[in-house]
Amino acid sequence: MQHHLNSKDVYTTLKKDPTSSLSTKLDRLLKKFLTDEKIPLETYKQMRVLHPRYPQLYGLPKIHKIGVPIRPIVSFYNTPLSALHKVLSTMLKPLTSSYIRLKRLP
Helix, strand or coil, rough: HHHCCCCCCCCCCCCCHHHHHEEEEEEEEHHHHHHCCCCCCHHHHHHCCCCCCCCCEEEEECCCCCCCCEEEEEECCCCCCHHHHHHHHHHHHCCCCCCCCCCCCC
């Protein structure tokens, strides 16, 4: 896993954890939407994460490959935007379901 993290072209070292500032900005925005009556109280509560954490990186071995390399996995469970994502994906899903099918080109 350390090999993946040392890839400077893929990962950047942050000076500080942005989780709390991102969470604060999102809370302010959601409160403004609630105050302006753009979202109902129930939606406001659903879009908030009370105790956010930063995304967790871990690795799973690719046992079917020679040398058993690691596949990096990032868990976004309980991150500041995870609840917002869940609500928005539920709201937007009906817009994506249509009877139009794309055909694969030869």
